[in-house]
Amino acid sequence: xxxxEQSPQxxxxxxxxxxxxxxxxxxxISALHWLQQHPGGGIVSLxxxxxxxxxxxxxxxxxxxxxxHSSLHIxxxxxxxxxxxxxxxxxxxxxxEKLVFGKGTKLTVNP
Amino acid sequence: xxxxxxxxxYLFRKEGQNVTLSCEQNLNHxxxxxxxxxPGQGLRLIYYSQIVNDFQKGDIAEGYSVSREKKESxxxxxxxxxxxxxxxxLCASSISGGANEQFFGPGxxxxxx
Numbered sequence: 014x015x016x017x018e019q020s021p022q023x024x025x026x027x028x029x030x031x032x033x034x035x036x037x038x039x040x041x042i043s044a045l046h047w048l049q050q051h052p053g054g055g056i057v058s059l060x061x062x063x064x065x066x067x068x069x070x071x072x073x074x075x076x077x078x079x080x081x082h083s084s085l086h087i088x089x090x091x092x093x094x095x096x097x098x099x100x101x102x103x104x105x106x107x108x109x110e111k112l113v114f115g116k117g118t119k120l121t122v123n124p
Numbered sequence: 125x126x127x128x129x130x131x132x133x134y135l136f137r138k139e140g141q142n143v144t145l146s147c148e149q150n151l152n153h154x155x156x157x158x159x160x161x162x163p164g165q166g167l168r169l170i171y172y173s174q175i176v177n178d179f180q181k182g183d184i185a186e187g188y189s190v191s192r193e194k195k196e197s198x199x200x201x202x203x204x205x206x207x208x209x210x211x212x213x214l215c216a217s218s219i220s221g222g223a224n225e226q227f228f229g230p231g232x233x234x235x236x237x
Binding site for chain 2: 048114
């Protein structure tokens with residue numbers, strides 16, 4: 014079993030829809046990251062959170078430490094939101110803190 | 125403009141040749157990382173460095189080597205010992221090791237023919 018599981022793997026939505034991407038993890042963590050990877054390959058950090066909820070524009074990230082679960086929400090989705098969204102958890106491994114990545118959720122937003 | 129640069133964006137090499145991927149940052153970050161991305165898999169850590177002149181193996185270091193002679197530079201050499209070198213390679217940096225935001229470069233897509 015992977016340490017970080019994302020669902021769904023693929024998601025297609027119509028412009029304007031509310032999007033939710035889920036991330037579950039099985040290890041103790043110090044922080045959870047949400048990243049966005051565009052078709053060209055570059056990765057941008059969206060959020061880093063260790064508790065509660067963060068909001069940036071149309072993006073909202075929540076984390077429930079007890080349930081080892083995080084969600085990324087996109088309100089009023091737009092075709093430019095089409096990308097792969099990656100969840101990564103930061104935890105102690107081999108004597109230092111490292112990121113463990115999920116496989117990503119590919120989001121396609123159609124106009 | 126502060127950021128991380130990787131060059132080249134696309135690289136082709138013949139089997140058996142060593143190849144070095146460049147990663148430079150001007151963010152004054154202490155920590156730098158190399159990841160490999162394969163289709164359908166999450167990013168995997170190859171090597172990381174928390175300070176100049178020091179680096180540690182990640183989860184898949186076999187067949188790779190790195191150096192960290194300058195704070196701003198962390199080149200990765202893919203040696204002929206790496207069995208499946210064709211992949212997308214991403215470099216990242218953070219202020220320090222630990223729970224800090226990582227900033228990623230644009231990546232280098234290596235194809236070994």
